[in-house]
Amino acid sequence: MSKQYSQIGHSAPRIDGPEKATGAAKYTLDLKFPNMLYGKILTSPHAHARIISIDTSEAEALPGVKAVITHKDVPTLKYGLSPARWDENIFCSDKTRFVGDKVAAVACVDEPTCYRALKLIKVEYEVLPAVLNFLTAMDEGQPLVHEEYANNINTEIHQEFGDVAKAFAEAYHVRTDTFIGQRTYQCPIEPHAAVSMWDNGKLTIYSSTQSPHYFQYYIAREFGMEMGDVRIIKTFVGGGFGGKLEPTGLEFAGTVLAKLTSRPVRMFYDRAEMFAHNRGRHAQQMEITTGVDKNGKILVAHANFKMDGGAYTSLGIASAYYAGALLPMTYEFDNFKFDMYRLYTNLPACGAQRGHGAPQPKYAFESHLDNVAKDLGMDPMDIRILNARRPDTVTPNDFKVNSCHMRECLERAREMSGWDEKKKNRVKGRGIGVSTGSFVTGAGYPIYRTDLPHASAFIRLNEDGTAATLYTGAVEIGQGSDTVLCQMAAEAMGYRYEQMKIVAADTETTPLDFGAYASRQTYMSGTAIKLAGEEIRKQIIDMASFMLSLPPEDLDVDNGVIFSKSRPDKTIAFEAVARKHFVLRGPMLGKGVYTPPRLGGSFKGAPVGTSPAYSFGAQVGEVQIDEETGEIKVLGIWDVHDCGKVINPRLLHGQVHGALFMGMGESVWEEVQFDDKGRILNAELANYKMLTAMDMPPIESEVLDSYEPSGPWGAKEVGEGSTNPTLGMFSNAIFDAMGVRVNSLPLTYEKVWRALKEKREAEAKAKADEAKPQAAAEYCQPAAPA
Amino acid sequence: MINRTITDRDGVKRYLITLNVNGDARTVLVKGNAILANVLRDDFNLTGTKKGCELGDCGSCTVLLDGTPVDSCMVLAVDADGHDITTIEGVAVNSKLDDIQQAMINYAGIQCGYCSPGMVLSAKALLTRNPHPTEPEVREAISGNLCRCTGYVHIVEAVLAASQGKLVPGEHEYPREEGGSI
Ligand code: FES
Numbered sequence: 001m002s003k004q005y006s007q008i009g010h011s012a013p014r015i016d017g018p019e020k021a022t023g024a025a026k027y028t029l030d031l032k033f034p035n036m037l038y039g040k041i042l043t044s045p046h047a048h049a050r051i052i053s054i055d056t057s058e059a060e061a062l063p064g065v066k067a068v069i070t071h072k073d074v075p076t077l078k079y080g081l082s083p084a085r086w087d088e089n090i091f092c093s094d095k096t097r098f099v100g101d102k103v104a105a106v107a108c109v110d111e112p113t114c115y116r117a118l119k120l121i122k123v124e125y126e127v128l129p130a131v132l133n134f135l136t137a138m139d140e141g142q143p144l145v146h147e148e149y150a151n152n153i154n155t156e157i158h159q160e161f162g163d164v165a166k167a168f169a170e171a172y173h174v175r176t177d178t179f180i181g182q183r184t185y186q187c188p189i190e191p192h193a194a195v196s197m198w199d200n201g202k203l204t205i206y207s208s209t210q211s212p213h214y215f216q217y218y219i220a221r222e223f224g225m226e227m228g229d230v231r232i233i234k235t236f237v238g239g240g241f242g243g244k245l246e247p248t249g250l251e252f253a254g255t256v257l258a259k260l261t262s263r264p265v266r267m268f269y270d271r272a273e274m275f276a277h278n279r280g281r282h283a284q285q286m287e288i289t290t291g292v293d294k295n296g297k298i299l300v301a302h303a304n305f306k307m308d309g310g311a312y313t314s315l316g317i318a319s320a321y322y323a324g325a326l327l328p329m330t331y332e333f334d335n336f337k338f339d340m341y342r343l344y345t346n347l348p349a350c351g352a353q354r355g356h357g358a359p360q361p362k363y364a365f366e367s368h369l370d371n372v373a374k375d376l377g378m379d380p381m382d383i384r385i386l387n388a389r390r391p392d393t394v395t396p397n398d399f400k401v402n403s404c405h406m407r408e409c410l411e412r413a414r415e416m417s418g419w420d421e422k423k424k425n426r427v428k429g430r431g432i433g434v435s436t437g438s439f440v441t442g443a444g445y446p447i448y449r450t451d452l453p454h455a456s457a458f459i460r461l462n463e464d465g466t467a468a469t470l471y472t473g474a475v476e477i478g479q480g481s482d483t484v485l486c487q488m489a490a491e492a493m494g495y496r497y498e499q500m501k502i503v504a505a506d507t508e509t510t511p512l513d514f515g516a517y518a519s520r521q522t523y524m525s526g527t528a529i530k531l532a533g534e535e536i537r538k539q540i541i542d543m544a545s546f547m548l549s550l551p552p553e554d555l556d557v558d559n560g561v562i563f564s565k566s567r568p569d570k571t572i573a574f575e576a577v578a579r580k581h582f583v584l585r586g587p588m589l590g591k592g593v594y595t596p597p598r599l600g601g602s603f604k605g606a607p608v609g610t611s612p613a614y615s616f617g618a619q620v621g622e623v624q625i626d627e628e629t630g631e632i633k634v635l636g637i638w639d640v641h642d643c644g645k646v647i648n649p650r651l652l653h654g655q656v657h658g659a660l661f662m663g664m665g666e667s668v669w670e671e672v673q674f675d676d677k678g679r680i681l682n683a684e685l686a687n688y689k690m691l692t693a694m695d696m697p698p699i700e701s702e703v704l705d706s707y708e709p710s711g712p713w714g715a716k717e718v719g720e721g722s723t724n725p726t727l728g729m730f731s732n733a734i735f736d737a738m739g740v741r742v743n744s745l746p747l748t749y750e751k752v753w754r755a756l757k758e759k760r761e762a763e764a765k766a767k768a769d770e771a772k773p774q775a776a777a778e779y780c781q782p783a784a785p786a
Numbered sequence: 787m788i789n790r791t792i793t794d795r796d797g798v799k800r801y802l803i804t805l806n807v808n809g810d811a812r813t814v815l816v817k818g819n820a821i822l823a824n825v826l827r828d829d830f831n832l833t834g835t836k837k838g839c840e841l842g843d844c845g846s847c848t849v850l851l852d853g854t855p856v857d858s859c860m861v862l863a864v865d866a867d868g869h870d871i872t873t874i875e876g877v878a879v880n881s882k883l884d885d886i887q888q889a890m891i892n893y894a895g896i897q898c899g900y901c902s903p904g905m906v907l908s909a910k911a912l913l914t915r916n917p918h919p920t921e922p923e924v925r926e927a928i929s930g931n932l933c934r935c936t937g938y939v940h941i942v943e944a945v946l947a948a949s950q951g952k953l954v955p956g957e958h959e960y961p962r963e964e965g966g967s968i
């Protein structure tokens with residue numbers, strides 16, 4: 001068993017629980033400022049259109065309208081993830097590239113006036129042919145989404161590690177499968193919102209953001225400002241899941257509208273606008289080929305992917321690299337080839353959604369691996385255990401793995417789920433499937449090119465020692481970072497969690513932290529905070545040593561009490577020591593900073609997927625299929641995780657549950673659907689189907705006793721990695737139940753029903769053919785389209 | 787029928803309505819199309835009532851109308867005239883949290899918290915009419931409240947715990963469990 005601690009390893013209740021439970025917590029949309037205006041953005045109704053003219057005069061004349069802006073009023077500098085692919089403007093000037101592309105904005109005395117004003121802006125469009133299918137976007141003769149990107153190629157990746165050709169030649173069995181993943185949307189329940197205001201050349205934005213620092217950098221760059229003159233304050237955030245990681249039109253337009261009117265401007269995206277802004281998971285075509293030896297050991301894999309990027313880069317180049325980068329993580333093989341095209345289409349841009357780039361490729365690979373196992377007559381669990389990654393190994397693409405309990409996760413999931421029993425005693429229509437996942441514990445390189453550290457923190461003790469405030473740029477978006485980081489601070493200081501306060505995610509009052517993405521905060525922010533806490537601990541022990549006349553080496557501090565190691569009766573309260581310190585030496589501060597070590601290889605794209613530590617997990621799911629209707633009933637899910645030392649068990653399991661919920665939605669129901677004009681058909685929550693409490697199956701989640709040597713107290717990530725196995729797990733359970741494979745997500749009841757029908761028809765036909773072997777060939781008809 | 791109306795200079799009628807919000811009679815002048823959620827949030831500054839869709843799909847805006855949970859984005863303010871409304875701000879009495887709120891905190895039924903006001907109110911209505919619900923009954927009662935964060939696991943656990951008075955842990959403690967399964 002791992003070491004016991006007084007502050008970490010326990011399910012401390014959330015530090016923000018009471019505020020959230022009572023409705024006191026203010027989210028951005030709840031903020032009001034004196035003299036505040038309301039803003040709204042006008043977007044393109046066409047997927048691809050040339051803007052002939054924009055006439056704002058009628059809107060400007062409407063009483064209550066305070067400002068109307070178009071591309072003429074804003075910087076023309078393009079933005080996006082990396083300089084080579086800055087491709088998006090605040091407002092479109094020449095043409096619009098998706099239904100929802102930003103064209104103009106208004107600021108008015110109230111929201112109803114905004115809607116009236118938007119209707120009065122006259123935009124004349126010349127509608128252009130649109131690229132709506134990413135699979136044909138590269139074809140000759142297709143219209144170009146961006147003239148400067150030939151064949152609509154946004155990103156092209158070709159990586160090869162080891163000797164792929166040789167390994168395929170030597171393989172005992174080679175198999176190729178192709179799968180399709182759908183576009184999903186993060187769909188936080190809280191809409192995006194921002195309130196922008198100016199004061200004497202300084203811009204302040206309250207925003208529903210996952211990274212105030214990135215927003216600060218991005219907005220300063222866009223408007224040619226000093227970063228110090230841009231202050232981003234995160235309010236309570238109602239979920240992000242990757243969708244709130246980059247600034248939106250709300251911050252950009254809000255900045256300009258607030259400047260023009262000299263008044264605070266509050267803006268938000270309604271649910272349909274959120275869907276249109278999107279930045280959700282890319283739809284992907286994934287062709288996977290592997291070669292195995294006769295025991296089922298994977299020798300080589302080739303991933304050949306295409307993804308639908310939508311109209312802009314957004315964070316999507318990272319998604320494109322991640323799609324391949326994390327594939328060789330849970331299984332060991334030396335030879336790996338990855339080809340990817342991220343294509344522009346006239347659809348909303350895609351970006352980073354929980355598990356960034358990894359869940360769909362994992363779905364494809366895990367489904368494929370079950371097909372391979374079937375070819376070899378192997379149990380899906382056995383082939384995974386045989387290939388499971390071991391600790392202290394390096395992937396073919398140069399990611400160094402320290403702690404890794406992949407094999408134990410699988411073995412434990414096998415046990416918990418009663419896998420062997422269930423495989424032996426088959427029940428008709430019932431199936432069981434397994435899948436694995438892994439994820440980075442923070443990205444090894446920053447989100448934009450900079451040599452700044454990734455995380456920093458300081459802790460200030462109240463003068464009388466009765467409270468300590470943690471100042472961190474880390475970003476609480478629901479995952480519980482404020483709580484967990486305060487537990488870590490208290491542990492490092494020898495203090496008590498209950499006495500911790502936190503000031504977080506405000507670029508003016510808190511030190512730099514890159515924010516909530518890539519599952520980085522417990523580890524990276526936590527490391528900086530641990531150092532800050534240890535500085536406090538050292539000063540406390542120093543002062544206590546003076547007060548008790550005992551050598552510092554003899555003293556330790558835990559849970560708010562300083563004690564002598566040799567004479568247990570000698571103790572003194574933390575508060576008394578802290579107060580004395582203030583009287584004699586002034587304020588007590590502790591600070592810490594974290595920069596990851598240099599990681600990864602030197603090939604093109606090598607930084608994406610690097611991380612100081614990786615989580616691992618296995619999921620088993622059991623389903624019952626109704627052959628009549630195709631309905632999938634989930635009988636149980638068993639999740640086992642290796643996420644290092646657990647800081648707060650209850651919050652950690654909450655992350656697993658949420659990830660599974662999202663993964664299950666993506667597996668069976670969730671899909672952003674478009675009509676033939678590129679308009680979203682289900683930009684609302686009635687038809688973009690998330691699971692309700694009644695749909696959520698029973699879950700058992702368990703964590704292994706694990707220790708990551710590089711992490712603070714041995715911790716690593718859990719929040720995103722838990723989404724990675726789920727899609728493949730469902731695919732495999734359904735495959736096991738039906739004996740046929742549905743090769744595209746989501747695995748809807750309809751697709752399952754159709755697959756079963758085709759299977760039945762094929763079986764009936766085979767039987768008939770057997771009965772009349774002679775005649776069969778003559779009457780062989782292609783199956784009627786269903 | 788509301789007979790206290792004023793017509794503005796554009797000919798648009800305003801209705802003088804009185805809502806009994808969390809026990810206080812609040813009188814306000816609204817247009818016929820004013821939505822209850824907006825009146826609560828904008829006129830009374832009761833922003834604990836959240837809006838996630840404004841289409842009656844997400845349940846973030848749940849309030850109790852005469853004790854029954856409703857999506858306040860789907861209720862016209864004029865239709866609530868004279869009725870009792872409980873918002874999340876009215877659930878804790880004199881800073882003493884309701885059992886459901888306490889259990890939601892202690893059992894980690896709250897993550898981002900955006901769905902939490904609506905969840906608490908739906909659960910509150912359930913426990914008022916059925917103090918000892920079964921798990922399926924809890925799931926059904928909150929099935930109109932979407933949560934994107936929790937998978938509902940800890941929410942259901944919290945509501946059941948509240949119904950059994952198992953607010954473990956007590957006021958200043960928390961479960962000291964180890965990293966195992968729950
Ligand atoms: S805002 Fe009322 S149901 Fe979503």
Ligand code: FES
Nearest residue numbers: 898901933934935
């Ligand atoms: S806690 Fe985030 S939506 Fe429920």
